[in-house]
Amino acid sequence: MMYSEKVLDHFSNPRNVGEIEDADGVGEVGNAKCGDIMKMYLKIDNGIISDVKFKTYGCGAAVATSSMATELIKGKPVSDALSLTNKAVVEALDGLPQVKLHCSVLAEQAIKSALSDYYTRQGIDPLPIVGEIKDED
Amino acid sequence: MEKRFIYADNAATTRVSDKVLEAMLPYFTKAYGNASSIYRLGRDAQRDVELARQKVAAAIGAEPTEIYFTSCGSESDNWAIKGIAEQQALKGKRHIITSVFEHHAVLHTCQYLEKKGFEVTYVPVNDKGFVDPADIQRAIRRDTALVTIMYANNEIGTIQPIGEIAAVCREMGVIFHTDAVQAVGHVEIDVKKQGIDLLSLSGHKIHAQKGIGALYVRRGITLPNFIHGGAQERNKRAGTENVPAIVGLGVAIEEAVKDIRGRSERITEKRNRLIDGILKIPYTRLNGDRDKRLPGNLNISVEGVEGESLLLMLDMNGICASSGSACTSGSLDPSHVLLSIGLKHEVAHGSLRLSIEEDITDDDVDYILEVIPKVVERLREMSPVWEKMMKGEEIV
Numbered sequence: 128m129m130y131s132e133k134v135l136d137h138f139s140n141p142r143n144v145g146e147i148e149d150a151d152g153v154g155e156v157g158n159a160k161c162g163d164i165m166k167m168y169l170k171i172d173n174g175i176i177s178d179v180k181f182k183t184y185g186c187g188a189a190v191a192t193s194s195m196a197t198e199l200i201k202g203k204p205v206s207d208a209l210s211l212t213n214k215a216v217v218e219a220l221d222g223l224p225q226v227k228l229h230c231s232v233l234a235e236q237a238i239k240s241a242l243s244d245y246y247t248r249q250g251i252d253p254l255p256i257v258g259e260i261k262d263e264d
Numbered sequence: 265m266e267k268r269f270i271y272a273d274n275a276a277t278t279r280v281s282d283k284v285l286e287a288m289l290p291y292f293t294k295a296y297g298n299a300s301s302i303y304r305l306g307r308d309a310q311r312d313v314e315l316a317r318q319k320v321a322a323a324i325g326a327e328p329t330e331i332y333f334t335s336c337g338s339e340s341d342n343w344a345i346k347g348i349a350e351q352q353a354l355k356g357k358r359h360i361i362t363s364v365f366e367h368h369a370v371l372h373t374c375q376y377l378e379k380k381g382f383e384v385t386y387v388p389v390n391d392k393g394f395v396d397p398a399d400i401q402r403a404i405r406r407d408t409a410l411v412t413i414m415y416a417n418n419e420i421g422t423i424q425p426i427g428e429i430a431a432v433c434r435e436m437g438v439i440f441h442t443d444a445v446q447a448v449g450h451v452e453i454d455v456k457k458q459g460i461d462l463l464s465l466s467g468h469k470i471h472a473q474k475g476i477g478a479l480y481v482r483r484g485i486t487l488p489n490f491i492h493g494g495a496q497e498r499n500k501r502a503g504t505e506n507v508p509a510i511v512g513l514g515v516a517i518e519e520a521v522k523d524i525r526g527r528s529e530r531i532t533e534k535r536n537r538l539i540d541g542i543l544k545i546p547y548t549r550l551n552g553d554r555d556k557r558l559p560g561n562l563n564i565s566v567e568g569v570e571g572e573s574l575l576l577m578l579d580m581n582g583i584c585a586s587s588g589s590a591c592t593s594g595s596l597d598p599s600h601v602l603l604s605i606g607l608k609h610e611v612a613h614g615s616l617r618l619s620i621e622e623d624i625t626d627d628d629v630d631y632i633l634e635v636i637p638k639v640v641e642r643l644r645e646m647s648p649v650w651e652k653m654m655k656g657e658e659i660v
Contacts, residue, residue, distance in 0.1 A: 135576070138573070138576060139576075139577075139580055144645075144646045145646075155648065159609070159610035159613070159649050159659045160608075160609040160610055161609075162570055162589060162598070162609075162610075162613040163570075164647075164648045164649055165648075166648040181646075182646050182647065182648045182651065183646060183647070184568070184569070184570055184647040184648055184649040184650070185570050185573065186570055186571075186572035186573055186589070187572055187573055187576045189570070189573075190573060190646070
């Protein structure tokens with residue numbers, strides 16, 4: 128199985144690892160039984176994702192897609208995060224092996240799950256904005 | 265700490281030894297004759313193939329006429345199981361017994377036969393990774409065609425009570441095959457004393473090249489021909505002999521069984537040092553029995569960490585290892601071997617297999633024991649599973 132250099136780079140030097148204590152939204156997807164869990168923390172100021180951190184249990188692709196997903200939304204408006212697709216994550220990583228594509232879906236869903244939490248905390252129903260979260264792969 | 269390169273995945277494959285390579289080389293450009301040809305070049309090839317056959321036979325206590333060269337261990341397994349099944353079906357015997365934690369070359373062959381109308385009993389293994397001969401005895405029926413149980417498990421290294429299982433089969437009049445791909449060259453095997461009817465072995469696990477294996481078939485056992493179209497391997501497996509590979513296998517197996525006890529002791533000592541060192545990491549467990557396992561095998565589960573990321577981190581530190589995680593198998597389920605000994609999915613995902621050989625130095629062992637705790641700590645720091653474990657939360 129071949130990982131691109133970008134995947135290996137994001138795996139060995141993952142960006143934005145950690146937690147945000149006063150996060151405005153936290154989301155977690157996946158399960159240990161299947162071997163992947165991603166947890167995302169978002170800090171949102173005036174509609175901008177001012178900070179994002181993640182923790183991931185999973186394979187190389189799971190770590191790399193989490194890392195890349197955080198890079199793609201950091202400093203961007205919430206609307207950009209809402210429209211982030213797994214395909215964009217895969218492209219930014221110069222591709223993923225077929226059997227690892229589900230990791231990119233999980234990364235997309237992790238961000239959506241954190242955004243859902245953000246809206247819920249604001250007293251806004253997240254479903255019409257974020258859609259359903261598929262939290263298992 | 266200076267980065268090293270350590271190959272600790274000898275259960276996956278081995279380096280071709282210098283001695284094997286040297287023995288093989290003349291057969292590519294000088295002694296390249298077809299072993300079926302009448303002239304000298306061919307006769308020489310024929311002679312050297314037979315010499316290699318004698319070496320393979322001697323290594324496992326068989327007669328040369330009981331050894332058939334194949335292309336790999338999987339082919340040997342396929343031939344033995346499908347062949348015996350086909351033969352025994354003629355007598356109305358369409359039941360096969362195997363274990364739940366066999367190599368896929370055996371399991372998938374059995375599943376194929378199920379589709380063809382055979383019935384297969386998969387006996388369980390206990391939490392230490394052993395088949396109970398009493399389970400085999402209970403499973404044998406009047407229509408049992410074959411019992412096939414691996415000699416040593418490829419992932420957790422546990423050595424099965426092959427002599428006892430063979431004795432049960434002999435007593436009940438059932439043919440017994442063993443996949444000994446991981447065992448040959450690591451444990452002493454004597455097919456006659458142990459009562460083994462068929463045995464599969466592979467070259468590339470014992471420092472021969474990839475693409476060569478052998479099947480032992482006890483005299484008196486009828487096995488249908490596997491490849492039609494030539495007189496090679498006494499008409500049973502047609503195809504021009506792969507002379508260099510066969511010669512290489514002969515040399516490799518001769519070397520592998522030489523001083524097997526002394527070598528085993530020396531490797532076991534280093535392996536135990538690795539086991540003790542790695543088990544100092546909290547929330548780790550050894551999979552499989554500590555003593556009745558292959559000398560070079562260790563398999564440890566590291567909780568809160570996923571196996572593939574562990575392997576990638578080790579690779580970045582120059583260590584080649586293996587894992588039973590789902591991510592390394594390309595499916596969502598972790599290794600069937602680890603699940604068969606009762607591991608939970610999330611524990612099986614974090615497994616690490618090292619398979620070492622004599623070339624590993626004490627400094628290599630020290631290096632591995634320095635790298636693994638660091639890598640585990642790093643992965644646990646970013647693991648939400650580990651975070652939950654430390655908070656005492658339930659892991660779903």
